[in-house]
Amino acid sequence: MIPRALTVSLVIMLAAVLGMGLYLRTLKHRAERIHEQPVDMRPVPAPVTGTPERVALFIASDASGGLQREDVDISLPREHSEHAREILRALVARYQAKDSPHPLPGGADVKDVYLVNEKTAVVDLNSVFAEAHRSGILVEELTVASMIQTLVANEPGITRVKFLVDGRERDTLAGHADLSDFYDVAAVSALAGELQ
Amino acid sequence: MRWTEARLGTPNGPGSVPRHLVPTPFSTRTRVIIALAITFFLVLLWTGSARSADEKRLTIYTPGKTYSVFLTERNRTEYVDLIAVLEPLGKVDVRQDGRKWKLRLNGDESQFQEGKTKAKVRGHDYMLSRDFVGEHGKALVPLASLAPLLQAMLRENVRYHPAGSRIFLAGAANPYSTQVVAANPPRVVFNFTAPVSPNIANEPGKMQIVFPRDPVIATGPDTVTIKESPISSVTNFESDGQAEITIKATAPLVATFSNGGKTLTVMPAQQAVAVPKPPIAIPPVTPAPPPVAASIPPILPPAARLPQRRFLVVIDPSHGGDERGAALSDTLAEKDVTLAFGRSLRTELQSRGVEVLLLRDGDTTISTDQRAILANTNRAALYVTIHAGSVGSGVRLYTSMMPADSEAPRGEFVPWDLAQAGFLSSSRTLAASLAGEIQSRRIEVRVLSASLPPLNHVAAPAIGVEVAPRAGTDVNDLTSITYQQALASGLAAGIVTAHNHAEGR
Numbered sequence: 001m002i003p004r005a006l007t008v009s010l011v012i013m014l015a016a017v018l019g020m021g022l023y024l025r026t027l028k029h030r031a032e033r034i035h036e037q038p039v040d041m042r043p044v045p046a047p048v049t050g051t052p053e054r055v056a057l058f059i060a061s062d063a064s065g066g067l068q069r070e071d072v073d074i075s076l077p078r079e080h081s082e083h084a085r086e087i088l089r090a091l092v093a094r095y096q097a098k099d100s101p102h103p104l105p106g107g108a109d110v111k112d113v114y115l116v117n118e119k120t121a122v123v124d125l126n127s128v129f130a131e132a133h134r135s136g137i138l139v140e141e142l143t144v145a146s147m148i149q150t151l152v153a154n155e156p157g158i159t160r161v162k163f164l165v166d167g168r169e170r171d172t173l174a175g176h177a178d179l180s181d182f183y184d185v186a187a188v189s190a191l192a193g194e195l196q
Numbered sequence: 197m198r199w200t201e202a203r204l205g206t207p208n209g210p211g212s213v214p215r216h217l218v219p220t221p222f223s224t225r226t227r228v229i230i231a232l233a234i235t236f237f238l239v240l241l242w243t244g245s246a247r248s249a250d251e252k253r254l255t256i257y258t259p260g261k262t263y264s265v266f267l268t269e270r271n272r273t274e275y276v277d278l279i280a281v282l283e284p285l286g287k288v289d290v291r292q293d294g295r296k297w298k299l300r301l302n303g304d305e306s307q308f309q310e311g312k313t314k315a316k317v318r319g320h321d322y323m324l325s326r327d328f329v330g331e332h333g334k335a336l337v338p339l340a341s342l343a344p345l346l347q348a349m350l351r352e353n354v355r356y357h358p359a360g361s362r363i364f365l366a367g368a369a370n371p372y373s374t375q376v377v378a379a380n381p382p383r384v385v386f387n388f389t390a391p392v393s394p395n396i397a398n399e400p401g402k403m404q405i406v407f408p409r410d411p412v413i414a415t416g417p418d419t420v421t422i423k424e425s426p427i428s429s430v431t432n433f434e435s436d437g438q439a440e441i442t443i444k445a446t447a448p449l450v451a452t453f454s455n456g457g458k459t460l461t462v463m464p465a466q467q468a469v470a471v472p473k474p475p476i477a478i479p480p481v482t483p484a485p486p487p488v489a490a491s492i493p494p495i496l497p498p499a500a501r502l503p504q505r506r507f508l509v510v511i512d513p514s515h516g517g518d519e520r521g522a523a524l525s526d527t528l529a530e531k532d533v534t535l536a537f538g539r540s541l542r543t544e545l546q547s548r549g550v551e552v553l554l555l556r557d558g559d560t561t562i563s564t565d566q567r568a569i570l571a572n573t574n575r576a577a578l579y580v581t582i583h584a585g586s587v588g589s590g591v592r593l594y595t596s597m598m599p600a601d602s603e604a605p606r607g608e609f610v611p612w613d614l615a616q617a618g619f620l621s622s623s624r625t626l627a628a629s630l631a632g633e634i635q636s637r638r639i640e641v642r643v644l645s646a647s648l649p650p651l652n653h654v655a656a657p658a659i660g661v662e663v664a665p666r667a668g669t670d671v672n673d674l675t676s677i678t679y680q681q682a683l684a685s686g687l688a689a690g691i692v693t694a695h696n697h698a699e700g701r
Contacts, residue, residue: 002223002225002226002229006226010229062587062588065587065588065642134522134587135521135522135523135530136522136530136583136585136586136587136662137583137585137592137594137646137648137660137662138585138587138588138592138644138662138664139585139587141644141646141647144647171564171649172649174522175515175519175521175522176583176646176648177646177647177648178647178648178649178652180649181613181647183647184597184598186599187597187598187599187645188597190597190645191597191644191645191646194642194643194644194645195644
């Protein structure tokens with residue numbers, strides 16, 4: 001005879017296994033439903049508090065292979081680093097819009113901008129930005145030049161810009177544009193001149 | 197555990213055991229439950245091991261193609277799906293009648309029966325080493341019987357390498373010899389009978405050369421040990437459907453192709469100069485990264501040139517091996533376009549009498565630092581890295597985007613990151629000259645600067661070429677022979693013109 005305690009334990013365990021299986025199935029279905037829904041992967045727009053400010057965005061165009069200045073009014077935080085980050089986020093959001101002239105992947109975002117000193121800025125991108133970015137010399141250079149030109153136009157005095165991905169150094173953006181070193185703003189401005 | 201009444205020894209005697217301390221066997225019902233639980237876990241373990249066996253593969257080489265099929269395990273025997281093996285070889289027709297299977301390959305019929313070893317191939321009886329298994333539309337035959345079975349079905353010579361799970365059909369084989377040179381400089385030379393496209397990976401202390409598609413077969417000993425040399429051993433082996441070579445060394449190694457991709461030379465990076473050309477001196481410069489690039493005077497302008505220097509153009513088809521580059525379409529990878537274009541450019545330059553070194557003449561993985569080291573140690577007069585893109589149209593020529601205030605370093609050694617600084621002006625002059633030649637061939641061209649590795653590390657005039665489809669066409673234009681030749685011809689003519697101009701001709 002099986003002791004009553006063992007029988008009860010076995011029954012409870014079997015019931016628990018069945019219950020967990022059903023719960024797992026429910027969770028799976030729920031997750032699949034969530035996955036099927038279209039998700040807006042664009043970064044959260046800048047906070048609407050504060051006075052709207054006119055900022056210059058240097059918009060890249062794949063069709064012309066160049067950069068074009070576009071002035072927009074957006075509300076921005078006062079703190080310097082957050083101010084710079086939100087400007088770059090506005091640029092990224094522009095690239096993620098439907099009519100984007102230089103599409104960036106959904107979910108690409110600028111995590112942080114560190115203004116190390118008056119001359120040096122470090123831009124931290126999220127991993128989606130780099131992993132899902134289109135590969136090619138021109139297409140990557142357009143992204144980098146557009147971000148640096150936009151940053152410098154709105155935060156004057158910066159002479160060097162470094163890009164990180166998820167807080168870490170990375171060799172290239174998507175196989176071509178070198179991210180291992182600082183970008184010299186004067187050299188990027190010369191490139192922007194060539195691109196216009 | 198259940199305790200019951202029992203006695204050992206005499207009752208109440210000195211050998212007796214108290215009643216409540218004697219264990220008894222489990223009841224029948226408990227034993228059944230335990231047995232079921234153990235069986236359940238054994239089944240789990242067995243399915244786990246079966247899954248890992250499924251991941252093994254067999255590679256089949258034919259004169260025209262190479263393909264792999266997965267192996268599966270039944271009753272501790274490796275089986276392979278005969279239909280998957282035959283389909284790439286011809287028209288296969290399968291008919292199943294109960295337990296009987298009829299397979300027709302190009303009209304020739306073979307018969308198998310589930311659970312039987314006896315089969316009939318083209319009217320002749322044939323014995324499999326284990327029972328035939330038919331399941332889920334798969335005709336599984338024992339792997340050990342596959343080679344003779346294929347020989348009977350195809351009437352072709354079949355060679356089977358059981359250690360590496362590789363089958364060579366109809367004489368498809370690329371035998372290679374290994375030649376070890378212990379000194380001046382130490383190197384290993386592999387001579388293949390046909391061009392190869394291996395994946396080459398460098399790890400600390402060793403280089404691994406893997407041939408996932410080439411039917412290479414080592415003709416020498418499996419392992420060669422070299423004494424008193426930076427290269428300590430070379431091992432040839434086969435496993436999981438591919439051939440591999442492992443070279444152990446105490447120094448970083450580089451691999452270079454020559455002889456149209458038929459010869460592969462591996463040597464320590466510091467000594468990776470153009471060995472087959474003995475007149476060239478080999479200075480002990482350019483160590484592994486972070487290295488100091490050799491300060492070599494450029495070919496352009498002539499005032500800075502050393503007398504009697506050769507004019508070597510290093511062509512670097514970007515990406516390769518594991519690194520595919522841009523996905524230009526679902527089927528077209530940047531690495532393939534750059535290689536095809538690199539070969540076209542080599543042909544055009546050689547036809548104009550220019551000495552060329554193509555850094556990659558197969559599907560090999562080479563890091564950008566290794567590319568710069570190879571260009572520097574070979575004393576390139578000009579470095580051209582080739583890329584392809586789908587954005588925009590025409591050709592883009594790039595020079596290094598170095599800070600404007602970068603001073604050209606002086607002295608014998610220069611910082612790795614500033615190797616290009618002394619050549620930037622020459623690079624820009626050359627880019628402008630090349631743009632003129634390309635434009636004259638009615639191909640759209642732009643000259644830009646870019647932060648493109650490894651341009652900054654090359655101690656010679658260096659250009660990046662990005663080829664995009666011509667206006668009004670799509671990415672398929674990148675594979676157009678006409679386009680590749682027109683562009684290669686333009687670049688080659690521009691390079692020769694610039695060189696002649698520099699020489700004062």
